Amino acid sequence: MTTTAQFEKQTKSLIDDLKSVCANYGLGNDGNEFKIITQVFLYKFLNDKFVHEVKQLDPNIAAAEDWEKALRNLSEDDREMLTMQMSESTATIHPDQLISSLFDRQNEPKFADILDNTLLDIAKNNSEIFSVITEGGEKIVLFENISKYVTDKRDDFCRAIINKLVHFSFENIFHEKFDFYATIFEYLISDYNSNSGGKYAEYFTPHAVAKIMARCLVNGEVSNATCYDPSAGSGTLLMNLAHEIGEDKCTIYSQDISQKSSNLLRLNLILNNLVHSIHNIVKGNTILEPFHKENGRIQQFDYIVSNPPFKLDFSDFSADLDTKENHERFFAGIPNIPKTKKESMAIYLMFLQHVMYSLKPNGKAAIVVPTGFITAQSGIDKKIRERMVESKMLAGVVSMPSNIFATTGTNVSILFLDKQNKSDVVLIDASNLGTTVKEGKNQKTVLSHIEEDKIIDTFNTKTAIDDFSVVVSYDEIKRKNYSLSAGQYFEVKIEYTDITVAEFEVKIQDFSANLEALFNESKTLEMEIQSNLKRLKYE
Template sequence: MTTTAQFEKQTKNLIDDLKSVCANYGLGNDGNEFKIITQVFLYKFLNDKFVHEVKQLDDKIAKADNWEAVLREYNENDYEMLLMSMSESTARLQPKHFISSLFERQNEANFSDIFDNTLLDIAKENSDLFSVLTEGGEKIVLFENISKYVTDKRDDFCKAIINKLINFSFENIFHEKFDFYATIFEYLISDYNTNSGGKYAEYFTPHAVAKIMARCLVAGEVSNVTCYDPSAGSGTLLMNLAHQIGETKCTVYSQDISQKSSNLLRLNLILNDLVHSIPNIVKGNTILEPYHKDKNGRLQQFDYIVSNPPFKLDFSDYVTDLDSKENHERFFAGMPNVPKAKKDSMAIYPLFVQHIMYSLTAKGKAAIVVPTGFITAQSGIERKIREQMVERKMLRGVVSMPSNIFATTGTNVSILFLDKENTKGDIVLMDASKLGTTVKEGKNQKTLLSPEEEDYIIDTFNKHEAKEDFSVVVSYDDIKAKNYSLSAGQYFEVKIEYTDISPKEFEDKMKSFESNLSALFSESKTLEMEIQNNLKGLRYE
């Protein structure tokens, strides 16, 4: 029997094979390689999932040596009934869409057109459920014409792709769970987890951070809740949160300015059985034009929010547009100043934090990655935001993470936890900065937390435990008394060691100190005389 480790290796081999085909046709490390790899991978996954479900619905197909031939014998009405019986998370395919059908047609003239048109047809027939929206309401469908990225021998390129897909099957891995797909997804996009200019956060947040956020946010059984990320990237935070709640017990919403991120998030949702949430995935500018609104036109509020927003970004082009009457309540702490130079260093994350506070339901909970400087800043927007978190009694805690937990940034980060039901206080402040092991990742240093260290953080936080030099439990009044600082270190007790000694021992110690001081003063005077004599000697030379 094939093990999970073997499935993982086979799946990674397929990804490597597809990258090898791209390299052979001049697309290695090309900006468009990512589009080809992710779309072909998704086509294969949807094809095999369709086959897997059909075999469960029709025993005759499951037992057939040639299931394609049996399916092609279905009349139109029977085939339509079969499609209606399938789960909504399975893409609807026609026999002509199967990879096996393309494999049989690979020697026909203009095969690249046949290949591209197949993908476009699948995208069109499944556009209602599988499309990502733009803020303007346009649909970004599943697939595009991918052979256009190859300048020569397009037919041969598409043949090579089909021949890599035909010898592999996903059918054996549909029973796998979240951790398997998280590993595969990270491997799939690992070569593309960069963005020119470094203007956006990583496409996936480190799993240690995502796991800590999800498990500290969700306590006990919850159901029928909404989850939101206003800067979703590829969705690692949302996937961890949805998995912690239960994929069938929540609906996911997101917005991200990057179309690349939105496409990756859609792929992540499909892999993690969250297809029902794809229509809620929006490509757009959350700060300028937040998309998700209720029937009255007000911004929608959510039960759970997770976010690793970009820390710095040049938004000087539209900062004045944000200063509107309808935004005054959302951005209660105001707008950052626009610097005359280095506009790309404008801090945009405080706007995301304010947006998240505004977007929580009455019982809402949130976890946000922020620069650690945010938790102690004594002026400006950051200070105002922290004051409001305390005054509104919605702060649950802060976990300051080890440095280099993100390999791509030297910025120290903390996780901010909000809970609008935490009105009585009991806030956990934690300094986890000394945990972890430093490893080299490319040119960068990265700190990795062990599973035991992750569990230690989560358990300490959830049990509201105070541990020496690690965590404290404070009240809202305690935080006000410390100038609204959320740094655990400022609340740790100063340790003073006491030693019991007799009066005679005390007197002897004092005499010893006096004797040492006298000797030091005497030595000091001798050195001073030597220096003065040396200076006199220098003057007369």
């Protein structure tokens, strides 16, 4: 029997094979390689899921020596009835669009056009469920013409792709759960998830951070929950949150200005059985034009997670944010445009205010912020902390180890909000945890499972641990000038040793004798040095 580890190895091998094909046709490390790899991988996944479900629904097809022939022999009405019984998460695929069919047709002329048209037709036929939308209402469908990225030998390229796909099957992997697909997804996008220089560049949040955020947010049974990320990136935070709640017990909402991120998030949703939420995935500028609304107001959510970009030049539209409608949302203000280094504008402060505004009256949130935010003595930063404390919506803060993100040297903290937390706040200093490892050219701090659990358990039980965590009241935070740094609340411990007067005098005599000996030694050395200097002078 094939193990999960073997499935994982085989799936990663398929991804490597697809990358190898791209490299052989001049697309290695090309910006378009990402589009080809992710779309081809998704086509394969949806193809195999369709086949898997067909066999589940029709025992005759499953038992047939040639299942594809048995499928083709169905009447149009029977085939339509079969597809109507399929789950919403399964794309509808015609027998002619199956990978096995394309494999049989690979020697036909203009094979690249056959593959491209197949992908475009599948995208069109499944547009209603599988499309991401833009803030302007346009649909970004599943697939596009992939051979256009190859300048020469397009037919050969497409044949090579199909030949890699046909010898692998996802059918035995559909029973695998979140941890498996999270690993595969990370491997799939590992070469493409870098800062491309665009606005709100893609972020991949380490699993340790995502896991801590999800498990500190979700306690007990939850159902019919709405989960939102205003800067979703590839969706790591949302996937962890949905898994903690239960994929069938929540609905995902997101917005991100990057089309690349939106496509990655769609892929993540499909892999993790969250297809029902794809229509809530929006490509757009959250800060300028928040898409998700109810009755004309910005929609509020049960859970919000976010790892927003910390700094970004948003001077092009910062003036447009200063409107009457936005005064309540951006209550603490909008960062000024610096005369130089516009790229240093603290856009995370805008996302943080947006998150606070988007929480339901009983909502919870977890946001990654630069650690400097939790102690800033003035400005927008402090105004935001004051609001959190005064309105009693702060649950706690976890200050993470440095280099928890390999791609940035910025120290980060996780800010937890809970609009129903009217009691104490837990502050955790986890900066000394973790082991440093090398990742490429960067140093990265990795938390062990035991360390992750220590943070999560301490937070959820609100436990005070010497030099690690402290539990404080809102009034104590006010007295500390709204500082959220655990270290500023730790007790300074002074150890006292009881000794008699006689013992004290003996110690003083010992110290005096030692000092006298040291002074005498110092004088001797000084005389030797002067003598040597005189000798050198005359030589």
